[in-house]
Amino acid sequence: MTTSDIRGLRTSFTREEYVSDEHFAREMESVYGSTWCFAGLSQELTHVGDRLVAEVGSESILIVRNREGELRAYYNVCQHRGSQLCDESGSGHGAAITCPYHAWSYSLDGKLVSAIHHAKEDFDRECIALTSVRVDEWQGCIFVCLSETAPSLIDSLEHLYSAPRSLERFDLGSLVRAHHTVDEAQCNWKVLAENYSECLHCSVVHPEFCDLVPVYKTGRTIESDREDWAARLKTGASAISFDATSSLPMIPGMTEPLVYGAFVYPNMLIDVMPTCVALTRYVPRSASHTTVHTDYLFPKETLEDPSVDLTPTLSFNDLVNQQDIAVSERVQRGVSSKSFVRAHHTGMEKYAQQFVKRYRTDVN
Numbered sequence: 402m403t404t405s406d407i408r409g410l411r412t413s414f415t416r417e418e419y420v421s422d423e424h425f426a427r428e429m430e431s432v433y434g435s436t437w438c439f440a441g442l443s444q445e446l447t448h449v450g451d452r453l454v455a456e457v458g459s460e461s462i463l464i465v466r467n468r469e470g471e472l473r474a475y476y477n478v479c480q481h482r483g484s485q486l487c488d489e490s491g492s493g494h495g496a497a498i499t500c501p502y503h504a505w506s507y508s509l510d511g512k513l514v515s516a517i518h519h520a521k522e523d524f525d526r527e528c529i530a531l532t533s534v535r536v537d538e539w540q541g542c543i544f545v546c547l548s549e550t551a552p553s554l555i556d557s558l559e560h561l562y563s564a565p566r567s568l569e570r571f572d573l574g575s576l577v578r579a580h581h582t583v584d585e586a587q588c589n590w591k592v593l594a595e596n597y598s599e600c601l602h603c604s605v606v607h608p609e610f611c612d613l614v615p616v617y618k619t620g621r622t623i624e625s626d627r628e629d630w631a632a633r634l635k636t637g638a639s640a641i642s643f644d645a646t647s648s649l650p651m652i653p654g655m656t657e658p659l660v661y662g663a664f665v666y667p668n669m670l671i672d673v674m675p676t677c678v679a680l681t682r683y684v685p686r687s688a689s690h691t692t693v694h695t696d697y698l699f700p701k702e703t704l705e706d707p708s709v710d711l712t713p714t715l716s717f718n719d720l721v722n723q724q725d726i727a728v729s730e731r732v733q734r735g736v737s738s739k740s741f742v743r744a745h746h747t748g749m750e751k752y753a754q755q756f757v758k759r760y761r762t763d764v765n
């Protein structure tokens with residue numbers, strides 16, 4: 402932990418670390434370029450040839466499902482003259498990956514298979530292939546890693562301070578995406594991650610959420626008498642929703658109405674709720690801009706019931722999301738002041754402090 406000159410406080414990030422584009426470029430390399438990053442859902446790529454584009458740090462990555470049903474990931478760059486292959490909105494499908502510039506075409510395994518106006522013998526096609534990136538899947542979530550030397554995905558998750566593997570008991574991979582939101586947050590990704598990692602703000606910013614989860618009123622995220630890092634819903638409530646007594650089916654592994662949360666460094670939030678799971682993905686754009694994607698997943702049986710109305714659940718969660726983004730944008734405006742030197746954490750912000758500590762192993 403990083404001690405502060407101020408008794409009882411720990412240091413967090415400096416003004417420069419929140420606002421400098423030079424620092425941003427450095428951390429895109431040393432954080433997003435060195436570890437596994439959440440890139441999307443496996444269920445977005447169910448068929449051979451399905452594809453999606455994920456921005457990871459300063460790179461655009463193309464992820465496809467190949468003929469063997471396995472995931473493959475490549476830098477989204479044609480080997481002819483470097484055109485980007487697929488647009489960022491490039492989820493789609495195709496038996497091959499064809500460049501929109503001169504139509505060189507690559508197999509789903511990244512090999513160059515055709516180049517119009519050229520006979521096979523014109524040049525040595527076997528020497529040309531898309532550049533691969535490590536890709537793996539955990540609980541239905543796709544992760545990519547730009548580093549060749551980082552530990553495996555499962556090792557990385559196993560050793561992460563927020564213990565995301567403890568959430569495997571909820572069988573996240575069995576849940577089905579019902580809704581997706583995209584927000585453009587005018588703030589640094591670390592401001593969002595710190596905000597997620599503490600609940601000192603909850604009683605001030607999230608009155609509706611605190612009404613449903615009483616421990617949040619106290620500034621704590623989990624209950625001290627529980628070892629499983631959970632928080633109980635108030636008596637009588639069964640869902641994080643404007644319809645708190647909702648009878649939606651519980652997710653697998655949920656035996657009583659509880660909430661769990663984990664920040665999966667560097668860019669993923671997992672919110673496990675009684676009837677729904679929200680998976681959030683940060684895409685940092687600049688020092689002061691982050692795109693926030695949120696997927697809402699439910700048990701299959703919930704979505705198969707035509708009488709179910711998801712609106713109260715989705716709109717409640719979106720309210721909390723917008724409250725968090727609004728305060729994070731307020732922080733970004735504040736830390737941009739020349740008067741601001743660095744942020745601090747109190748002893749009650751220990752998860753935010755763990756985030757800083759993990760970050761310092763990548764950036765110092």
Ligand code: FES
Binds near residue numbers: 480482502504
């Ligand atoms: S740059 Fe892709 S085919 Fe020419």
Ligand SMILES: [Fe+2]
Binds near residue numbers: 596597602603606
């Ligand atoms: Fe919050």
